[in-house]
Amino acid sequence: MITADRMAAVDANAAALGVPRKQLMESAGNAIAREVRTVADPGATVTLVCGRGNNGGDAFVAARFLSDYDVRVRLLGRPETIRTTIAKENWDALAAAEIDAEAVVDPVAEPNRLTLANADVVVDAMLGTGVSGPLREPERTVAKRITEAASSTASDATVIAVDVPSGVDADTGEVAAGPDGEHVAVAADRIVTFHDAKPGLEELRTDATVTVADIGIPTAAALFTGPGDLLGLDRDPESHKGDHGEVLVVGGGPYTGAPTLAARAALRAGADLVRVACPESVAREVQGFSENLIVHGFPGAILEPDHLDRIRDLAAGRDVVVFGPGLGDAEPTLSAVERFLEDYDGRAVVDADALQVVPDVETEATLVCTPHQGELRAMGGPSAENWRERAERVREFAAEIGHTLLVKGAYDVITDGEDLRVNRTGNPGMTVGGTGDVLAGAVGAVACTQRPLQAAAIGAYANGRAGDLVVEERGYGLVATDLIDRIPEAVRTDA
Numbered sequence: 001m002i003t004a005d006r007m008a009a010v011d012a013n014a015a016a017l018g019v020p021r022k023q024l025m026e027s028a029g030n031a032i033a034r035e036v037r038t039v040a041d042p043g044a045t046v047t048l049v050c051g052r053g054n055n056g057g058d059a060f061v062a063a064r065f066l067s068d069y070d071v072r073v074r075l076l077g078r079p080e081t082i083r084t085t086i087a088k089e090n091w092d093a094l095a096a097a098e099i100d101a102e103a104v105v106d107p108v109a110e111p112n113r114l115t116l117a118n119a120d121v122v123v124d125a126m127l128g129t130g131v132s133g134p135l136r137e138p139e140r141t142v143a144k145r146i147t148e149a150a151s152s153t154a155s156d157a158t159v160i161a162v163d164v165p166s167g168v169d170a171d172t173g174e175v176a177a178g179p180d181g182e183h184v185a186v187a188a189d190r191i192v193t194f195h196d197a198k199p200g201l202e203e204l205r206t207d208a209t210v211t212v213a214d215i216g217i218p219t220a221a222a223l224f225t226g227p228g229d230l231l232g233l234d235r236d237p238e239s240h241k242g243d244h245g246e247v248l249v250v251g252g253g254p255y256t257g258a259p260t261l262a263a264r265a266a267l268r269a270g271a272d273l274v275r276v277a278c279p280e281s282v283a284r285e286v287q288g289f290s291e292n293l294i295v296h297g298f299p300g301a302i303l304e305p306d307h308l309d310r311i312r313d314l315a316a317g318r319d320v321v322v323f324g325p326g327l328g329d330a331e332p333t334l335s336a337v338e339r340f341l342e343d344y345d346g347r348a349v350v351d352a353d354a355l356q357v358v359p360d361v362e363t364e365a366t367l368v369c370t371p372h373q374g375e376l377r378a379m380g381g382p383s384a385e386n387w388r389e390r391a392e393r394v395r396e397f398a399a400e401i402g403h404t405l406l407v408k409g410a411y412d413v414i415t416d417g418e419d420l421r422v423n424r425t426g427n428p429g430m431t432v433g434g435t436g437d438v439l440a441g442a443v444g445a446v447a448c449t450q451r452p453l454q455a456a457a458i459g460a461y462a463n464g465r466a467g468d469l470v471v472e473e474r475g476y477g478l479v480a481t482d483l484i485d486r487i488p489e490a491v492r493t494d495a
């Protein structure tokens, strides 16, 4: 099952792997043509009713694969308003090949130009995953006509929907009510959906035959993180302060730089506000690093259970707490972390020494744990040389402990016990101290707005990509602060 958002991410990752969307559209069109062949013999009349998005584009391609049929491609609207370059290119290819392709600008006023009445097969390619809200005109009226053509005894056409029946939400199966209160969508006999089943098609409870067509998206596009994973970070132009999250970093003690690295990385990864809670002994230093941080010192040189009231107050109302950078492994510190997690039910990223308390703690919190392989073993987790084997075992371990894991390595393994992602960005220059703190901070920031698995995947991708950008520019010899400066570039969705 794949949601529309995830499909868009995987599709962009495929493009980055050298399989551009136009190629996927070609396979999608071919799959539609195959479906037509299963329901009608060559020579049959096939009307393809197309919208101006990529759903329509798929049908333009299909027409080329049906040269032995009597095909009529009908575009709803003006060709100049076709929304994507690849759909437009495929439309132009129809005219160049002298295939019967016509724009019907006002199909409501000119229903005969759609040629539905005498069609043996009607392909519904008006709208796919791009639909939002109730069908507008002219699609609304045309959807009703397509449904009529399928049920009328005079024509009795077979209706094949491309990806999802137009009007149906691919994620929920819902059909939004129009201004007249009516829920209008195409009633299809068959549905050809691409790459993976859409959750909405299950919910729809239709009698239609659903075919899932493989359109050549490499498995790697879903398994490996890529630029498509960043799409979820796109910002709403109407955003308000705080919409992108508030992070609390709890760290510092024996190590003084770590909490600052994590906190600055969280800011650069997009959090609106970052607070640091650390021992007074390091508070001045943390504040000295950045005037953009809000620093709260607690008495002493390490975190202890006595500080928990203060930490709980600070954590309340924050979106994510990042626990660990520089805390050390003194007994009182670990006991404080454990007690905090025992009655915390929010989201937290746990890194470094704090990781060792995770396997045994009873908590309602949603945790993303970011161990390297040594720390994972210390948590009682698996080890394996081969990354594929390691990935599978880490997945089992995550299911066992009930938290999301991001296990750092040349190939980072990210899993919530169910889904699995692997991140390949990063380079050997990043073995330097502090890069893990940067990663924890970045994951913390992204976890304010994304679900844990996705936050870990994006954090790993961005951290590694930042490291790659530094090394591309200057070679090895990077330091952790170099990464922080490159994070904004590494999470750009338009790069």
Ligand SMILES: NC(=O)C1=CN([C@@H]2O[C@H](COP(=O)(O)OP(=O)(O)OC[C@H]3O[C@@H](n4cnc5c(N)ncnc54)[C@H](O)[C@@H]3O)[C@@H](O)[C@H]2O)[C@@H](O)CC1
Pocket (backbone or CB within 6 Å): 007, 008, 011, 021, 024, 025, 028, 051, 052, 053, 054, 055, 056, 057, 058, 083, 084, 126, 127, 128, 129, 130, 131, 132, 133, 134, 135, 136, 137, 139, 162, 163, 164, 194, 215
């Ligand atoms: N990886 C992928 O995601 C692939 C997608 N493909 C096709 O691309 C489709 C998605 O294409 P698009 O994103 O261009 O979207 P659509 O073609 O589904 O919709 C396009 C446009 O319809 C308009 N629209 C939205 N809601 C409407 C409503 N209620 N009434 C009237 N018009 C409305 C919007 O302006 C939107 O931009 C998929 O369903 C599939 O058919 C294929 O080409 C293969 C690969």
Ligand SMILES: [K+]
Pocket (backbone or CB within 6 Å): 055, 124, 125, 126, 127, 128, 161, 162, 163, 164, 165, 166
């Ligand atoms: K459709």
